Amino acid sequence: MSLLQVRNLKKSYGGVAAVADVSFDLPAGQLLALIGPNGAGKTTCFNMVNGQLRPDAGSIRLDGHELTTMAPRAIWRLGVGRTFQITETFSSMTVVENVQMALLSRERKIFHLWRPAAGFHRQEALQLLSQVGMESQADRPCSVLAYGDVKRVELAIALANAPRLLLMDEPTAGMAPQERHALMALTRKLVAERNIAVLFTEHSMDVVFSYADRIIVLARGKLIAEGDGPSIQANAKVQEVYFGAGTLGRKRSPA
Structure with a gap:
């Protein structure tokens, strides 16, 4: 059984579906990238897993524990860590x-x-x-x-x-290319050593295709593709979503 199981997750704002019937699994020892264009619903989905937002419907289970009714502190105590796009240190x-x-x-x-x-x-x-x-x-x-x-x-x-599950929100935002690859190479090393699962959002496609074991793609709140790097790059729906944006590049070797 996967460590994290997300089923039929939904969240709407004023009649607009930010996340619409999204489901995915994440086993221990794997890095899963959550990508999509602006407004795709990535942050909303991410924050529901973390407990910062309450879904309208659906289930989020961590090793059998239902998270949708829990506060972020309770979720943290179950073994869910998080880093933020804007660093949170004293x-x-x-x-x-x-x-x-x-x-x-x-x-x-x-x-x-x-x-x-x-x-x-x-x-x-x-x-x-x-x-x-x-x-x-x-x-x-x-x-x-x-x-x-x-x-x-x-x-x-x-x-x-x-943590058994680590959530990383735009972990390489604002970093130079060498710093980005160094941080994600370190993350991959820790995943292997600790057998933890990592769910991360990311705009840098070089990072996504270099380090993610699997990728899920959202567009307008819906999951349109899921798979490894090559299958995502070859997916016609994904190409359509990213067409002309210059962000869906080929996989690069980690620096």
Whole structure:
């Protein structure tokens, strides 16, 4: 059985169907890209899986647990991590303190402020930073980091909850090509090591076709195609949706 099962998902706004009867599966150990042109319903679908939006109909199950009635915090505690298009870190804190805060939240100690937070889980936080290549910058403030490094810190924060499912919203947005490939190569490595599932939205087609095991394509709220890179590139409906946009390129080897 797949780790994540989405069935007949629907969401409308004022009579306009943002997501219309979308279904897909995501097993552990796989990267699934969710793509489509602007207004396709990607963000709406993504946010329903995360619990930020409540679907009008349909089912979202994580390892048998129904998520559609759960708050984002409850979904997070079931093992769903998330990174954001706009990075979500505490810029005034150091790199390691950001990860320590996530570890404290995991253990529900976030409000036990009579003991310095810096004394909790430092070694575990450093181990997570080591996995994303940021241990050497552990004691630097997040505010002085390069953008690509902040993305790595955010990934370490997401991993602090030992997620079984990782949701990545435009993970390479604003990054240079070399940074994009470095981050996604790291993500693929972590997927293999931890046997986690990753659902990600992405506009950079070089990233999608280089790293996604499978791709699902939305257009006007409907799922129009699903498959591996070559089958998606050859799909007539997908070509029609992206015709003239210059965004549906050939698969490139990871840099």
